[in-house]
Amino acid sequence: xxxxxxxxxxxxxxxxxxxxxxxxxxxxxALPGVSGGTVALLLGFYGRLIAAVTAFTPWRAAAIxxxxxxxxxxxxxxxxxxxxxxxxxxxGVGMATAVVLIADIVSSLAKTHPVAMFGFFTGxxxxxxxxxxxxxxFTTPVHAGTAIVGAGLALLVAADLVxxxxxxxxxxxxxxxxxxxxxxxxGISGSLILILLGQYVFLSDELTAFVGAIGDLLxxxxxxxxxxxxxxxxxxxxxxxxxxxxxxxxxxAAMARRRELTLIFLVxxxxxxxxxxxxxxxxxxxxxxxxxxxxxxxxxxxAIALFGLEYLVGGFEPE
Numbered sequence: 001x002x003x004x005x006x007x008x009x010x011x012x013x014x015x016x017x018x019x020x021x022x023x024x025x026x027x028x029x030a031l032p033g034v035s036g037g038t039v040a041l042l043l044g045f046y047g048r049l050i051a052a053v054t055a056f057t058p059w060r061a062a063a064i065x066x067x068x069x070x071x072x073x074x075x076x077x078x079x080x081x082x083x084x085x086x087x088x089x090x091x092g093v094g095m096a097t098a099v100v101l102i103a104d105i106v107s108s109l110a111k112t113h114p115v116a117m118f119g120f121f122t123g124x125x126x127x128x129x130x131x132x133x134x135x136x137x138f139t140t141p142v143h144a145g146t147a148i149v150g151a152g153l154a155l156l157v158a159a160d161l162v163x164x165x166x167x168x169x170x171x172x173x174x175x176x177x178x179x180x181x182x183x184x185x186x187g188i189s190g191s192l193i194l195i196l197l198g199q200y201v202f203l204s205d206e207l208t209a210f211v212g213a214i215g216d217l218l219x220x221x222x223x224x225x226x227x228x229x230x231x232x233x234x235x236x237x238x239x240x241x242x243x244x245x246x247x248x249x250x251x252x253a254a255m256a257r258r259r260e261l262t263l264i265f266l267v268x269x270x271x272x273x274x275x276x277x278x279x280x281x282x283x284x285x286x287x288x289x290x291x292x293x294x295x296x297x298x299x300x301x302x303a304i305a306l307f308g309l310e311y312l313v314g315g316f317e318p319e
Contacts, residue, residue, distance in 0.1 A: 022094020
């Protein structure tokens with residue numbers, strides 16, 4: 001899929017439209033089971049998004065930084081247009097707005113209603129795997145083997161049999177790189193990756209604490225309260241930038257070379273991630289008959305919500 005970024009000045013209506021796109025995409029990526037990349041496809045700006053992200057290179061960045069020189073300003077303006085920042089910036093602000101709002105809700109519900117929230121997420125993920133899997137064909141042993149590898153890897157991570165090496169900053173950087181890359185891929189939700197890595201609730205709490213501390217600081221609060229959660233958020237963003245410039249490009253290259261196998265692997269990751277939210281429930285609740293029944297009930301609600309959304313938009317496709 002190719003898209004040439006427009007060589008025009010973005011007007012206010014387009015800025016508002018891009019912000020609205022960002023709200024939709026950010027909301028999708030903040031909820032496991034719904035992909036921001038799929039939303040971008042449905043709303044018709046996926047090609048422009050990929051073109052803008054992959055247009056970022058060190059050479060264009062250097063050209064923009066040299067724009068303070070009069071003789072370099074024409075090239076700097078060309079580089080800015082090639083990066084399509086008039087689209088990416090409002091899109092990013094919209095995504096950030098949605099993620100902050102969802103993170104606050106997640107932080108609250110994870111403490112007060114974990115069974116309902118993670119049961120709902122389980123249904124979202126399961127229904128997402130079904131809707132995406134409908135569009136794939138498994139006609140060869142290689143297809144089947146790829147699906148088994150993808151689902152098996154996700155199951156091993158969900159069961160804590162495969163974990164990230166190290167802890168703290170290393171995990172946050174790696175989680176940021178993988179999750180932000182996933183955000184622009186159809187079929188894979190960034191928050192689903194965070195649930196698989198066991199970082200979803202923690203990062204939601206840290207983001208909520210950071211935003212709250214910033215608000216308190218403006219009202220005369222302590223700078224120290226901003227530092228700890230702010231460091232976590234900064235590490236995640238650094239990892240995200242690295243992921244966008246590396247992992248996302250690798251996956252796009254894989255899509256171009258072996259599209260069918262790559263999509264089977266990605267959707268199989270989603271399918272294997274279905275049990276991942278249940279780990280969060282087991283941390284606070286014993287698996288009694290009541291807990292199982294409540295989890296199953298909320299999973300049904302989540303599945304119905306995803307199937308309903310699929311019906312309204314006319315179907316999801318992984319690419």
